Amino acid sequence: MKAIPSVIRSPLMTGLLLTVSLPAAADLAVLQYHHVSDDTPAATSTTPALFDQQLELIDTLSLPVEPLRTATEHALSGQMGADPAVAITFDDAYTSVYTTAAPKLLERDWPFTVFVNTDAINEGRHDYMTWDQLKELASHPQVTIANHSADHGHLVRKLDESEEHWQQRAAASLDQAQSTLASKLGTDAPLFAYPYGEFDENLEALIQARDWYGYGQHSGAVGESSGATRLPRFPMANAYGQMEGLKDKLLSRALPVDANTLPDGRLPENPPTLALDLPESLRASALTCFGSGVGQLDVEPTGNGNRVTITADQPFNSRRFRYNCTYPAGEGRYYWQSVQWLDRSQPED
Structure with missing residues (x-):
């Protein structure tokens, strides 16, 4: 497994880069989907008609759609080149991704990543893909299947939870899912999507210890100043993915602020x-x-x-x-x- 580039692990080096110059002109917009359907919960759904319009705009803007892992590596290390790029991701492995979204993307020969919470597939839950469907998708070189935890639980330590119990619970969810994906599909991608987009510095440390990239659900572009274990994605559900604001998101750049100086998100006071x-x-x-x-x-x-x-x-x-x-x-x-x-x-x- 390729290690995370050292340039994004060093707060000192990142800080020096930011004081010398701004990042290169191109960054990576990672799009996050759940359902692509007219018949699923609105908060996590993108209608097929809106999905088609979003893909058409990417085409119209001539933006390259890149594999998530390599595009992330290039964005973090400043090797994107002159043109912004897009990566497409789906959380939870819902059936509509297999029936509706995947055929449209494969027809365009566009890569995409499906983040899987493996217990849902093992238990055959309604509206989730099967292992056979995931195996079929994984047979396409454009498709990456990656880790979204075993149980899709809230992995940040609870207020009343001991450190020891949390360590065991979180590590088990991360590692069981990775092991299941390896045994079922032969995949071991170093990519993780936080359930609910929730993370803190302790959970990030578990992701970094495994040399994985960690993706949230907060918006923004991935660039040289981004953190490898707190990578942003643009939610594309109906409420957030409408066409009037999509071009700005696709062409966005990472604000050149060192990710190491940002809070991990745990609420210190309200309002923060x-x-x-x-x-x-x-x-x-x-x-x-x-x-x-x-x-x-x-x-x-x-x-x-x-x-x-x-x-x-x-x-x-x-x-x-x-x-x-x-x-x-x-x-x-x-x-x-x-x-x-x-x-x-x-x-x-």
Whole structure:
């Protein structure tokens, strides 16, 4: 297995890169889907008609669709070249991916990744693929089958859970799924999608120890400043994947802020404060941030270099919510940065 490039493991090196220059002009937009259907829950579904329009726009923009692993490696190491790229992913291995989405992508010869929670397949749950269907997909060189945990549980340590119990529980879910995928499909991809997009620094450490890339559900592009165990993806369900904003997402760039300086998302206080250390070439006044369900947030310079702080003016009452920030990057493109916050005191899904 190819090791994660050392350049993204060193906070010092990353910081030096950011003070010398901005990242290369091209970054990677990773798209995240669940169902592609008219008949499944709206919150996690993309209609087939919208899916077709999204693919057509990728075609119209002449954006290359790349395998997730190699595109991630290239984006993190600054080897993307001049053109932005797209990677396509599906979480949970729902039947509609096999019946509706996969044929459309294979017809275009576009690569894609399916993240599988293996217990659902073992138990033959309704609306999930079978092992035979996954094996058929895996026979195509364009398709990667990867790890989404065994049980799709909330893998961040619970407030009332001991460190020892959490270590055993989380490691078992990660490793059992990887072992099952290897035995059933002969695949051992070093790619992991966090269930519900939830992670913290302790869970990230388990992913890094296995030399895996970790993908969340917070929006943004993958670039040189991104963290290998907290990689963003753009959710493409009906509520988030509409066409009027899709071009901006496909052409987005990673906001050049060192991922090592960002919080891991565990809620320290409610509402939380996000601090960003912007490069000297970016002006704090041009940064625009929004909070989930609360609208635009105030961006306050701190008087300490180019640091800004962002805080909502009211607390949140959901388990997960996001601060999303964008900055004009020129040529009609935007830098994009999202942080997902996790309130472990709120009920699990």
